[in-house]
Amino acid sequence: MSAPVNRFKTALAAGQPLIGCWAGFADAYATEILGTAGFDWLILDGEHAPNTIHTLSSQIGTLRASPSEAIVRVPVAEDWIIKQVLDAGAQTLLAPMVDTAAQAERIVRAMRYPPEGVRGSGAALGRASGFGAVPDYIATANDQMCLVVQIESVAALDNLDAICAVDGVDAAFIGPSDLANDMGHRGDANHPEVRAAMQDALARIRAAGKAPGILGVDAQTTRTYRDWGAQMLGVGIDVLLFANAARALARSWQA
Numbered sequence: 001m002s003a004p005v006n007r008f009k010t011a012l013a014a015g016q017p018l019i020g021c022w023a024g025f026a027d028a029y030a031t032e033i034l035g036t037a038g039f040d041w042l043i044l045d046g047e048h049a050p051n052t053i054h055t056l057s058s059q060i061g062t063l064r065a066s067p068s069e070a071i072v073r074v075p076v077a078e079d080w081i082i083k084q085v086l087d088a089g090a091q092t093l094l095a096p097m098v099d100t101a102a103q104a105e106r107i108v109r110a111m112r113y114p115p116e117g118v119r120g121s122g123a124a125l126g127r128a129s130g131f132g133a134v135p136d137y138i139a140t141a142n143d144q145m146c147l148v149v150q151i152e153s154v155a156a157l158d159n160l161d162a163i164c165a166v167d168g169v170d171a172a173f174i175g176p177s178d179l180a181n182d183m184g185h186r187g188d189a190n191h192p193e194v195r196a197a198m199q200d201a202l203a204r205i206r207a208a209g210k211a212p213g214i215l216g217v218d219a220q221t222t223r224t225y226r227d228w229g230a231q232m233l234g235v236g237i238d239v240l241l242f243a244n245a246a247r248a249l250a251r252s253w254q255a
């Protein structure tokens with residue numbers, strides 16, 4: 001018995017359009033609900049949502065019953081947190097703030113057991129190996145690892161071709177908000193210079209043979225991103241969906 005096949009990784013490589021949503025409640029019950037919606041992937045956000053390894057682990061477990069791929073965005077792409085979320089059962093990671101090929105290579109190695117990498121052996125304690133029920137997990141896990149690096153700085157754009165050339169990088173995902181900030185257009189991802197940079201980056205990622213991804217926060221912008229060739233397309237954020245629906249409901253009953 002081997003490590004579970006990473007269907008998301010297979011679909012990425014096949015060029016399938018894959019829509020997803022941010023899961024930011026840091027709560028397994030809310031993520032379980034989101035997992036019934038029909039998204040191809042969900043980002044369990046360890047960077048900006050109030051997640052701990054316990055809440056991330058609970059959400060990973062919850063999504064085992066969902067067709068949506070659980071993608072963990074680690075708070076920082078460092079070995080210690082990567083090993084914890086992989087042992088908890090994640091097979092796909094979103095790594096924020098990847099600016100260089102060297103960073104990407106280090107993350108690839110942190111996700112893999114030797115000799116391809118430096119991942120520590122402790123999966124028998126975790127969901128990853130079915131708590132020891134998958135005897136061949138360590139021998140087969142490396143091939144099922146999927147890495148999505150986030151491109152969200154001027155440095156990352158400058159190094160984009162080298163980052164995409166790293167073996168083990170499956171997708172490159174643009175962070176419009178952070179990229180706009182780093183380009184000097186703080187809070188304005190719709191600035192013409194930012195839009196031009198994102199459109200060019202999506203094309204370069206695809207030309208490099210990797211899956212281009214991006215997050216849109218309104219339908220018109222998201223359709224534009226799709227037209228620019230985004231394959232891994234973020235179309236919403238659960239916290240905003242809830243907050244905006246609640247505000248609209250309150251307004252609808254106020255005199």
Ligand SMILES: O=C(O)C(=O)C[C@H](O)[C@@H](O)CO
Nearest residue numbers: 048152175176177178179215
């Ligand atoms: O920089 C970005 O944009 C992202 O990486 C996505 C945001 O972090 C997400 O939380 C929406 O604001």
